[in-house]
Amino acid sequence: MNAVVEVTGLSKRFKDVVALDDVSLSLHENTIHGLLGRNGAGKTTLMQLLTGQDFPPHGTVRVFGQHPVENAAVLRRICFIKESQKYPENFTAGHVLRSASWFYEGWDQGFADQLVREFRLPLKREIKKLSRGQLSAVGVIVGLAARAPLTFFDEPYLGLDAVARQLFYDRLLEDYAEHPRTVVLSTHLIDEVANLLERVILIDQGRILIDDEAENARRAATTVAGRADAVDAFAAGREVLHRSGLGGLSAVTVRGQLSDQDRAAADAAGLDLSPVSLQDLVVRTTSGTDRKEVA
Amino acid sequence: MDEGKPIFVQIAEQIENDIISGALPEEGQVPSTNEFAAFHRINPATAGKGVNRLVDAGVLYKRRGIGMFVAEGARARLIEGRRERFQDEYLGPLLAEAAKLGIDRQQLITMLEKGKNA
Amino acid sequence: MTAAAASLTTAQPARRPSRVLGVVRLHLVDGWNYVFVPWLVTGAALLISIVIAIIIARASGGSAVGADGFTEGVQFSGAGQAMFWYLGVIAIQTINLALPFALGLSVTRREFLLGTGAVFLGISLINSALYTVLGGLEELTGGWWVGTRMFTSLMLHDVDPLGRFVFFTCLHLVVFTFGAAMASVFFRWKAMGTTITIIALAFLLVGLAALVTFTDGWAGIGDWLAASGTVGVGLWTLPLTALCSLATWALLSRATPKG
Numbered sequence: 001m002n003a004v005v006e007v008t009g010l011s012k013r014f015k016d017v018v019a020l021d022d023v024s025l026s027l028h029e030n031t032i033h034g035l036l037g038r039n040g041a042g043k044t045t046l047m048q049l050l051t052g053q054d055f056p057p058h059g060t061v062r063v064f065g066q067h068p069v070e071n072a073a074v075l076r077r078i079c080f081i082k083e084s085q086k087y088p089e090n091f092t093a094g095h096v097l098r099s100a101s102w103f104y105e106g107w108d109q110g111f112a113d114q115l116v117r118e119f120r121l122p123l124k125r126e127i128k129k130l131s132r133g134q135l136s137a138v139g140v141i142v143g144l145a146a147r148a149p150l151t152f153f154d155e156p157y158l159g160l161d162a163v164a165r166q167l168f169y170d171r172l173l174e175d176y177a178e179h180p181r182t183v184v185l186s187t188h189l190i191d192e193v194a195n196l197l198e199r200v201i202l203i204d205q206g207r208i209l210i211d212d213e214a215e216n217a218r219r220a221a222t223t224v225a226g227r228a229d230a231v232d233a234f235a236a237g238r239e240v241l242h243r244s245g246l247g248g249l250s251a252v253t254v255r256g257q258l259s260d261q262d263r264a265a266a267d268a269a270g271l272d273l274s275p276v277s278l279q280d281l282v283v284r285t286t287s288g289t290d291r292k293e294v295a
Numbered sequence: 296m297d298e299g300k301p302i303f304v305q306i307a308e309q310i311e312n313d314i315i316s317g318a319l320p321e322e323g324q325v326p327s328t329n330e331f332a333a334f335h336r337i338n339p340a341t342a343g344k345g346v347n348r349l350v351d352a353g354v355l356y357k358r359r360g361i362g363m364f365v366a367e368g369a370r371a372r373l374i375e376g377r378r379e380r381f382q383d384e385y386l387g388p389l390l391a392e393a394a395k396l397g398i399d400r401q402q403l404i405t406m407l408e409k410g411k412n413a
Numbered sequence: 414m415t416a417a418a419a420s421l422t423t424a425q426p427a428r429r430p431s432r433v434l435g436v437v438r439l440h441l442v443d444g445w446n447y448v449f450v451p452w453l454v455t456g457a458a459l460l461i462s463i464v465i466a467i468i469i470a471r472a473s474g475g476s477a478v479g480a481d482g483f484t485e486g487v488q489f490s491g492a493g494q495a496m497f498w499y500l501g502v503i504a505i506q507t508i509n510l511a512l513p514f515a516l517g518l519s520v521t522r523r524e525f526l527l528g529t530g531a532v533f534l535g536i537s538l539i540n541s542a543l544y545t546v547l548g549g550l551e552e553l554t555g556g557w558w559v560g561t562r563m564f565t566s567l568m569l570h571d572v573d574p575l576g577r578f579v580f581f582t583c584l585h586l587v588v589f590t591f592g593a594a595m596a597s598v599f600f601r602w603k604a605m606g607t608t609i610t611i612i613a614l615a616f617l618l619v620g621l622a623a624l625v626t627f628t629d630g631w632a633g634i635g636d637w638l639a640a641s642g643t644v645g646v647g648l649w650t651l652p653l654t655a656l657c658s659l660a661t662w663a664l665l666s667r668a669t670p671k672g
Contacts, residue, residue: 080517
């Protein structure tokens with residue numbers, strides 16, 4: 001595995017808020033990563049540091065083996081699409097796409113034109129007059145057509161309706177299959193993208209909780225449901241992520257994969273086992289105040 | 296796509312089903328990994344894992360420069376493998392459920408015969 | 414595997430478009446900001462000056478042009494400064510909006526400042542050349558046939574073309590860089606920082622004025638201004654331009670585009 005990004009011991013605080021707390025991770029080459037976490041968890045701060053837009057006070061950041069800050073050789077290979085992007089006064093959508101084509105070596109104009117048609121983006125309209133969805137479409141089109149070796153999408157779907165979102169995912173997958181690159185997708189709509197991801201990074205309150213293959217993350221927890229006493233007996237000694245109950249029944253989400261013996265035991269006790277979706281896993285792991293960290 | 300089995304396993308099983316049903320004939324070409332990925336809307340690496348699983352099992356093989364093909368005899372082998380698992384995957388749960396509901400053997404046989412003729 | 418794998422090595426493709434040039438194109442792609450509107454403003458200002466001159470001449474009963482080539486009472490129009498105010502605003506907007514946009518396109522701060530500086534300089538030179546030519550026209554037509562002066566007004570009345578060109582260029586540069594510097598203060602330190610900076614600058618100016626007053630220096634300054642001439646004063650703005658450029662660079666080199 002080639003690591004295009006290596007972060008060690010990265011910490012950053014804003015006044016009295018710890019945005020990132022001793023974060024270490026690597027991004028694998030030619031892999032789609034999901035960067036998941038709640039609002040304010042540190043996702044955007046992390047991406048700003050990786051793209052040289054912010055300055056790391058503690059720890060090291062290596063992108064393509066070098067420091068990214070003010071490093072044209074590294075930055076020209078990065079595309080960072082964020083939802084709060086500012087655009088020059090009076091710029092039209094067409095101006096933005098044209099400008100982007102000058103800075104990304106891999107820019108594919110044909111692909112950009114196709115995407116403009118599919119997203120129905122009015123090229124001659126000024127940016128400030130675009131709807132939220134159209135504004136997101138501009139970002140998505142730049143991110144896809146730029147074909148940058150390292151591309152970050154920070155919640156690129158705001159305002160996009162379900163059809164447009166699906167279009168984005170489909171084009172991303174297709175283009176990624178033909179032109180592999182390293183992609184980082186930061187999103188709240190986890191279930192929608194779960195199947196696109198190869199790796200999952202979950203960050204909460206500035207700390208990395210999960211940094212694993214998507215397949216492993218998906219099977220990192222199981223829900224056990226049935227009669228309350230049987231459930232409690234089964235869950236004893238296991239790490240419980242979530243508990244809910246209704247009358248004499250209860251359902252518990254336990255961390256960890258269950259062995260065949262566990263499954264047999266659950267069956268025998270009349271308990272129902274069901275998998276936990278990635279979204280539920282993320283929600284249940286990050287909503288409690290009593291966080292457990294993955295080693 | 297259900298959440299239970301890993302996605303690449305589900306992909307592999309879907310291809311197996313298509314081979315067994317004849318939709319993918321032996322010595323016939325199979326869609327590329329990228330095509331599977333696009334069709335099922337999953338990551339190409341995951342689709343690749345599913346395909347490789349079948350290659351390792353000898354169900355598919357690769358012709359360099361052309362693509363993936365269904366191996367000769369794959370259908371027969373798959374059916375035999377499924378038959379072996381039929382007992383565990385289908386009969387076992389059926390008998391357990393019948394026992395839970397108090398359906399005895401005689402009633403089961405009656406239901407079976409009725410079902411066959413229906 | 415693909416070009417993406419090659420990117421991990423330090424090998425660069427043979428032909429690379431200049432990113433600084435890209436920044437220049439970025440500023441000008443729109444056309445309006447740096448080219449059309451400033452000249453629209455100038456054109457409008459000139460037109461207004463001419464119309465006002467005509468109105469006043471009619472109102473005071475005299476003909477449009479007086480004996481010495483100037484309309485009675487209307488000789489020097491301050492309309493020429495209109496464009497400069499607008500260019501100052503453009504400089505501010507460039508830092509406010511074009512900079513975060515460029516950073517969003519993975520441009521480095523250095524590339525941005527070089528490209529923007531090139532645009533500032535280029536516009537300054539071109540505009541000043543055109544102003545000088547227009548000033549010549551103004552002389553020839555005796556103030557656009559109505560005796561109103563915009564490009565050869567008060568201070569420039571007896572300055573030769575080269576001097577006018579130098580003066581205009583210096584004026585452009587100081588307006589651009591001062592606007593950029595103030596916007597950079599805001600970009601880096603936001604509203605609070607900008608307020609503090611403005612207050613500090615005000616104190617500085619008042620302090621300097623007080624100093625001059627206490628040392629009875631106003632006469633001396635007046636003499637020096639007269640001796641330097643208009644062009645000299647223009648050249649004396651260059652240190653200020655340099656200071657503002659340095660401040661802009663220093664402020665932006667550690668600035669982060671906040672979401």
